[in-house]
Amino acid sequence: MLLVNCFSIGEVLVTKNPCLYPGDIRRLEAVDIPALRPFIRDCIVFPVLGSRPHSNEISGSDLDGDQYWVYWGNELTVKEIIPPLAYTPASKKSVPEVTLELIVNHILDTFNDQTSGIISNTHSVIADRNQNGTKSADCKFLAELFPRAIDAVKTGEQINMERVNKLREEYCEKYPTWMMKDDKPSYKSESINGHLFNKVQNLLIPNNDYRFIYMKYNKINKDISINMEADDDMNEQHYFRNKRLSNFYQSFIPSRYFSTFITLFYHKHRLIIIIICLFIYFIAF
Numbered sequence: 001m002l003l004v005n006c007f008s009i010g011e012v013l014v015t016k017n018p019c020l021y022p023g024d025i026r027r028l029e030a031v032d033i034p035a036l037r038p039f040i041r042d043c044i045v046f047p048v049l050g051s052r053p054h055s056n057e058i059s060g061s062d063l064d065g066d067q068y069w070v071y072w073g074n075e076l077t078v079k080e081i082i083p084p085l086a087y088t089p090a091s092k093k094s095v096p097e098v099t100l101e102l103i104v105n106h107i108l109d110t111f112n113d114q115t116s117g118i119i120s121n122t123h124s125v126i127a128d129r130n131q132n133g134t135k136s137a138d139c140k141f142l143a144e145l146f147p148r149a150i151d152a153v154k155t156g157e158q159i160n161m162e163r164v165n166k167l168r169e170e171y172c173e174k175y176p177t178w179m180m181k182d183d184k185p186s187y188k189s190e191s192i193n194g195h196l197f198n199k200v201q202n203l204l205i206p207n208n209d210y211r212f213i214y215m216k217y218n219k220i221n222k223d224i225s226i227n228m229e230a231d232d233d234m235n236e237q238h239y240f241r242n243k244r245l246s247n248f249y250q251s252f253i254p255s256r257y258f259s260t261f262i263t264l265f266y267h268k269h270r271l272i273i274i275i276i277c278l279f280i281y282f283i284a285f
Contacts (some may be wrong), residue, residue: 006033013071013078014044016058020123020143022134023084024059030072044068060087060147064154085140090148093156106156115159116149121179122168128176128191138167 009032015025036045046054055061058068095102123134123142130136134143141163149159175181176189178197188194 005035006031008032010072013076014054014058014068016061016066016068018120018146019059020120020134020146021059021082021085021140023057023082024143025078025081026054026057026084027078027081028054044070056087057084060085060089060144062089062151082135085144087144087147090151090155090157092154110153113153115152115161116146118161118168119146119149119159119164121175122164122172124179125171125175126167128189128193129171133191142167 009030011027012030013025014028019025055063055066061068119142123139123146126136126138126142127134130138133139145159145164148155148157151157152159174185174187176191176194177186178189178193179186189197
């Protein structure tokens with residue numbers, strides 16, 4: 001057994017985004033190991049002992065590049081830590097032989113997959129409208145289904161959306177204003193998200209700070225253009241007022257539109273594309 005010098009530095013809250021279920025927030029004991037300080041920065045190390053990995057308790061995470069949120073301050077406290085969901089992973093799809101046709105089909109079929117987004121949006125509406133919130137049975141179902149939808153690209157699982165579509169019909173005729181679905185009917189939410197959204201409607205950013213944020217954001221996201229309007233009646237920017245977030249017109253890189261075009265074209269001319277890919281493959285190799 002390997003023994004190292006370590007000492008406890010107190011409890012921390014750990015979760016990841018998106019956090020669809022309260023049980024995804026874990027309260028763990030943080031341990032400092034001085035010997036690891038020169039080697040690990042901005043990294044969380046989970047223990048290997050125990051009945052279940054802590055990472056799996058958090059949205060069924062499988063440590064494939066997930067980013068975690070860790071809080072060690074004193075201002076935010078969680079009174080009740082709820083047990084995590086089961087998050088049973090789907091078995092990976094296997095085939096006798098991986099062919100070029102299978103690879104092409106898989107890539108093009110997942111180009112424009114919106115399953116995870118639909119599940120997440122439906123969960124948000126139900127959590128906002130159901131009196132039990134994220135603890136409701138429907139939210140639990142969607143929370144367990146979401147990581148499987150995310151990993152479907154790796155596992156090859158075909159997510160059954162029958163129950164999800166029924167929940168959309170039941171709950172999603174209107175969306176809370178904080179979701180900013182401007183093309184959909186909306187309602188004023190009384191949830192905590194609704195209150196926070198209404199609060200920041202009146203958030204003011206001084207003009208100098210506004211210019212700094214604009215320049216910094218523009219440098220970080222060179223492929224996204226921002227169009228924020230200034231108020232006519234004062235020399236400050238109402239960052240969120242009157243749904244100003246809807247004025248963040250995002251012009252994504254052309255590859256997204258290209259991938260959508262390829263997907264639509266592919267479903268109509270699947271055989272032609274496969275023949276072209278096979279032709280290129282044999283020429284190259």
